[in-house]
């Protein structure tokens with residue numbers, strides 16, 4: 001925003017400074033606002049209550065999303081005050097699952113441009129385009145190329161909803177100040193024919209660019225971002241795995257960067273597993289996991305579990321063998337010739353198996369983790385087999401949105417006779433089966449990535465390592481109480497996400513300082529550093 005304090009109409013049109021009806025009479029006089037606002041002065045609490053009531057009266061989640069999005073564009077402080085007053089209710093509206101529909105209908109619900117769109121047609125000028133962003137000290141970029149939005153596939157430029165929503169969560173859930181956050185879309189085209197045929201589609205109307213031209217474009221973006229914002233961390237989001245894996249490998253040791261689909265997902269799954277072990281008993285190194293899906297989420301989780309198992313003394317190869325993957329062509333076994341480099345380390349030395357239930361029977365996993373984007377594949381047969389093999393089977397259908405979940409909470413609890421330790425990618429409401437109450441946990445990356453962002457921001461970290469995600473996972477799991485576990489809830493309640501995230505951020509920050517990755521001197525009280533830097537939704541003096 002501008003460095004000179006705007007007044008009058010410009011002030012009311014500046015979402016970062018606008019307070020709407022909360023401007024006092026003295027402020028209105030001093031700032032040229034008299035006559036531009038109705039006479040009554042509201043407190044922020046009253047403004048928040050007004051929005052709660054308005055939103056509660058809307059019947060449709062996409063409408064609620066739009067009301068919140070308009071509020072963010074009008075009065076950012078109030079937007080965060082509303083969201084942070086009841087995060088458990090608002091997170092599903094500003095991010096998954098509602099954001100999926102917002103991305104799908106992006107061109108149809110478009111109101112005002114937010115973030116930066118970098119079309120491949122502007123190659124050679126990306127620094128100029130990025131430089132048009134009004135903030136000069138950006139610390140966090142969330143970037144997507146829109147090819148694999150949630151489980152919804154290629155949504156092209158409509159993918160902008162994801163960086164927008166995700167950055168709102170960095171702020172609302174962990175206090176990363178919004179002025180340091182920049183949402184970016186790399187528009188290299190789309191292969192989604194219905195978008196290309198839609199007159200309201202807002203992206204480049206061409207097939208996706210691949211290969212060296214694509215990589216050169218990504219390189220130019222990274223160079224431009226680093227040149228303009230040297231302290232910036234780049235978070236890759238919702239790229240197809242053919243690009244996600246090589247992009248992360250290319251930059252992870254060179255710049256401060258991470259991929260939330262891979263590393264954040266892995267962190268939150270590992271957090272769920274650490275907490276689940278309190279119910280199932282046993283060490284991580286005793287577990288066997290079978291993944292449905294072998295894409296970026298599955299291999300990311302499997303890699304982190306492997307690393308965490310080696311921390312318990314296992315050899316890396318033995319640990320990898322405890323993480324078997326099953327994809328559209330069956331179990332990943334060494335005789336398969338269709339495996340990508342990032343999948344091969346997990347190939348099992350055994351005969352091919354073509355059905356998931358056969359793989360469950362053969363491998364006898366303690367947990368199954370679904371990241372296939374295909375609903376209903378954890379069917380009755382699979383869950384009954386898991387319940388036969390395990391006293392407390394770990395069942396994690398992680399595909400998003402809800403419509404893609406490999407099973408519902410009710411199915412997992414019912415078919416396992418109430419013994420499943422369940423968590424899903426998209427939320428399921430609490431339920432009662434035969435008089436017993438269950439509160440299903442959501443393995444939502446929101447437990448990890450905002451806290452990671454806050455820790456990186458406060459410490460000015462130079463790298464984001466996998467070890468930091470193990471630390472984050474432990475810090476999430478240690479906040480799950482006996483009371484939560486008794487209800488089956490293996491993640492902290494989302495209603496207290498800010499406190500949970502600040503705890504996780506502190507633990508990560510300690511690890512950043514210990515590893516010598518911080519860009520600021522180590523303070524005596526790292527928790528105080530985190531709290532001092534955290535955003536609060538109050539109107540500035």
Ligand code: NAI
Pocket residue numbers: 148150151240241260261262265268292293294295296297298326327328329370371372373374377398399400401404424425426443444445
């Ligand atoms: P991806 O496209 O890279 O991988 C999908 C995998 O599923 C592929 O290996 C494919 O072969 C396999 N698959 C597809 N159909 C199958 C079938 N019928 N049977 C067996 N395997 C099948 O996608 P990615 O990035 O791995 O994401 C997968 C899902 O995980 C998405 O729905 C995404 O929303 C979800 N996810 C959830 C997160 C969370 O809840 N914390 C975070 C990140 C991703």
